[in-house]
Amino acid sequence: AQSVTQLDSQVPVFEEAPVELRCNYSSSVSVYLFWYVQYPNQGLQLLLKYLSGSTLVKGINGFEAEFNKSQTSFHLRKPSVHISDTAEYFCAVSTYSGGGADGLTFGKGTHLIIQP
Amino acid sequence: GAVVSQHPSRVICKSGTSVKIECRSLDFQATTMFWYRQFPKKSLMLMATSNEGSKATYEQGVEKDKFLINHASLTLSTLTVTSAHPEDSSFYICSAHPQGLAGVREQFFGPGTRLTVL
Numbered sequence: 001a002q003s004v005t006q007l008d009s010q011v012p013v014f015e016e017a018p019v020e021l022r023c024n025y026s027s028s029v030s031v032y033l034f035w036y037v038q039y040p041n042q043g044l045q046l047l048l049k050y051l052s053g054s055t056l057v058k059g060i061n062g063f064e065a066e067f068n069k070s071q072t073s074f075h076l077r078k079p080s081v082h083i084s085d086t087a088e089y090f091c092a093v094s095t096y097s098g099g100g101a102d103g104l105t106f107g108k109g110t111h112l113i114i115q116p
Numbered sequence: 117g118a119v120v121s122q123h124p125s126r127v128i129c130k131s132g133t134s135v136k137i138e139c140r141s142l143d144f145q146a147t148t149m150f151w152y153r154q155f156p157k158k159s160l161m162l163m164a165t166s167n168e169g170s171k172a173t174y175e176q177g178v179e180k181d182k183f184l185i186n187h188a189s190l191t192l193s194t195l196t197v198t199s200a201h202p203e204d205s206s207f208y209i210c211s212a213h214p215q216g217l218a219g220v221r222e223q224f225f226g227p228g229t230r231l232t233v234l
Contacts (some may be wrong), residue, residue, distance in 0.1 A: 034222075036225075038147075040197040042207065042227065043227035043228050044160075044209070044211075044225040045228055046222065049222060072148050090159065090160070100205075102165075103150045103152075103162035103175075104150070104152075104160075104162065104211075104223065105162070105164055106159040106160045106161075107159060108158060109158075109159050
């Protein structure tokens with residue numbers, strides 16, 4: 001079984017400042033890692049994913065994340081945030097077996113609040 | 117591409133009635149669809165995995181007789197909340213994994229359905 005921990009339930013940041021949203025996971029097998037964003041009253045949108053290869057992955061809207069296997073972390077970063085980045089951010093993991101897909105295990109989410 | 121729709125987007129029902137929620141992959145075929153539940157201020161919780169043409173696999177603690185899942189075709193899965201009670205009020209979200217795209221390793225999410233049971 002897998003688990004995902006997002007220690008920060010809420011992160012306030014001033015506009016144009018950098019931000020890091022933390023995510024740690026636990027799993028006995030290899031996992032795939034994802035970050036999703038959920039804007040108010042909307043569905044989930046994929047920001048980025050790590051499947052294999054380079055540990056630094058770049059996503060949409062200027063976000064990037066780095067996979068650190070030794071620390072079992074997949075922190076999300078953005079060098080300069082905008083008001084429009086205000087949203088709920090979810091870290092998630094999954095495993096895939098034999099070509100089939102497994103459901104995602106989500107963290108509890110981090111609410112990013114951008115202050116003008 | 118890779119659009120998933122859900123219908124209805126919002127539903128209000130009386131306690132004791134049943135509600136059906138549809139999840140459709142609009143521009144791809146999905147061998148596997150997932151149903152999640154999102155509580156207020158909480159994360160998404162996987163309820164069940166639905167494979168086309170076979171019975172759904174439910175996560176521990178999810179009542180299969182209360183949450184009936186049918187994956188009748190490669191583009192449609194339905195979730196029926198039977199004899200709904202106020203505690204079933206929640207945001208239900210489906211996702212779909214494209215057929216034949218194992219390398220994609222990604223699920224595409226629907227916009228969700230807000231269920232309120234009075």
